[in-house]
Amino acid sequence: MDFAENYRCLLQDEIQSAHWSYSQVTLHPVVNYYKCQGCNKTVTDVVAIVSDDLVHDTHAVSVFADRVFQHLQAKSYTFERIVQWTDGCGAQYKCKDAFHDLHSLKKMANRVERIFFGSRHGKNACDGESAVIKRTITQAVKARRVIVQSAAHFFAYCKTHLVKPDFIDGQCEHYRRDFIFVTTADISRPEVKDDIVTVKGTTTRTFHSIKSEGPLAIQTRSFSCFCHGCENGNGSLCFNDTHVDPWKHVEIKVKRKAKKDGASSFPVLEEGPGQSVSGDDLTTDLARRISVLYDDIAVLQSSPNDGNGNDLAGLDDSGRDVPAWLENLVQETCDHLDESSRNLFEIIVSCKVL
Ligand SMILES: [Zn+2]
Numbered sequence: 001m002d003f004a005e006n007y008r009c010l011l012q013d014e015i016q017s018a019h020w021s022y023s024q025v026t027l028h029p030v031v032n033y034y035k036c037q038g039c040n041k042t043v044t045d046v047v048a049i050v051s052d053d054l055v056h057d058t059h060a061v062s063v064f065a066d067r068v069f070q071h072l073q074a075k076s077y078t079f080e081r082i083v084q085w086t087d088g089c090g091a092q093y094k095c096k097d098a099f100h101d102l103h104s105l106k107k108m109a110n111r112v113e114r115i116f117f118g119s120r121h122g123k124n125a126c127d128g129e130s131a132v133i134k135r136t137i138t139q140a141v142k143a144r145r146v147i148v149q150s151a152a153h154f155f156a157y158c159k160t161h162l163v164k165p166d167f168i169d170g171q172c173e174h175y176r177r178d179f180i181f182v183t184t185a186d187i188s189r190p191e192v193k194d195d196i197v198t199v200k201g202t203t204t205r206t207f208h209s210i211k212s213e214g215p216l217a218i219q220t221r222s223f224s225c226f227c228h229g230c231e232n233g234n235g236s237l238c239f240n241d242t243h244v245d246p247w248k249h250v251e252i253k254v255k256r257k258a259k260k261d262g263a264s265s266f267p268v269l270e271e272g273p274g275q276s277v278s279g280d281d282l283t284t285d286l287a288r289r290i291s292v293l294y295d296d297i298a299v300l301q302s303s304p305n306d307g308n309g310n311d312l313a314g315l316d317d318s319g320r321d322v323p324a325w326l327e328n329l330v331q332e333t334c335d336h337l338d339e340s341s342r343n344l345f346e347i348i349v350s351c352k353v354l
């Protein structure tokens with residue numbers, strides 16, 4: 001599964017001013033592979049999420065994944081094992097919150113695993129699906145067959161023209177496609193966010209394969225392996241053990257975090273009546289996060305201190321000292337960004353703060 005680049009609603013006869021106020025649509029295809037109940041052949045079942053929610057974070061991914069599995073369960077499929085392939089984007093699939101959420105899929109299958117591609121390395125099946133869907137809609141808009149000005153319009157067109165059914169004339173079809181609409185209201189983003197931390201010594205960059213052990217435990221591995229030993233769920237019998245390291249147990253700890261007024265609640269992109277997002281939404285989001293951090297630093301600098309800049313009493317009611325608080329803020333921001341943005345952000349922060 002993967003996010004596509006947002007679809008921008010265009011009108012065929014567009015006045016110039018419309019150029020700067022696009023409405024955008026999130027498209028998140030999930031390409032599922034499983035055995036056909038009818039004939040045991042492999043089915044490719046594309047379930048594309050269409051949404052007006054533009055945040056593209058791990059909370060959205062969690063809801064999308066749940067909806068896709070509900071959709072598959074409604075077809076009376078049950079799963080012994082789920083293997084998800086995602087990119088390694090830290091904001092969406094490869095972060096501590098995402099590892100925690102992975103456990104929720106355990107209600108669907110006994111074994112739940114996630115394998116990470118390198119971020120932005122090449123094309124995957126989702127890219128092909130996104131391209132087909134967006135191209136079809138763009139062509140229909142240009143031919144004036146439809147007007148698409150919102151995510152709901154986009155979804156309605158897809159449901160009418162792009163669904164591929166499971167059966168045609170009683171015969172099973174092995175290339176299927178359907179669409180699910182998710183609105184911003186369907187995605188809960190907690191006001192007070194639990195601070196999820198993994199045990200020390202674990203950095204997300206060092207592994208490319210994880211499996212859920214329980215609500216507060218995962219196993220990690222540098223590489224993924226599908227040899228006979230690993231397929232039977234026993235990594236100690238791996239045929240490739242000279243190349244593939246054994247599974248490593250990692251505990252997830254959850255700390256309830258007090259919300260600090262304003263400073264630690266990152267603004268998210270909004271698009272309501274009269275508002276629109278123009279330009280690259282990731283860049284806009286990054287710029288806002290940096291501006292929040294700068295505001296915090298300004299407050300920090302104007303506060304009474306002991307002359308060394310260390311006494312910051314009153315700034316932070318939770319009682320944490322400021323270096324840790326600032327570190328948390330930077331870490332929290334980094335968790336929301338993909339790798340290239342994170343590197344950029346770290347450079348900017350180190351120039352400004354250190
Ligand atoms: Zn079949």
Ligand SMILES: [Zn+2]
Pocket residue numbers: 225226227228229230231237238239240241244
């Ligand atoms: Zn193996």
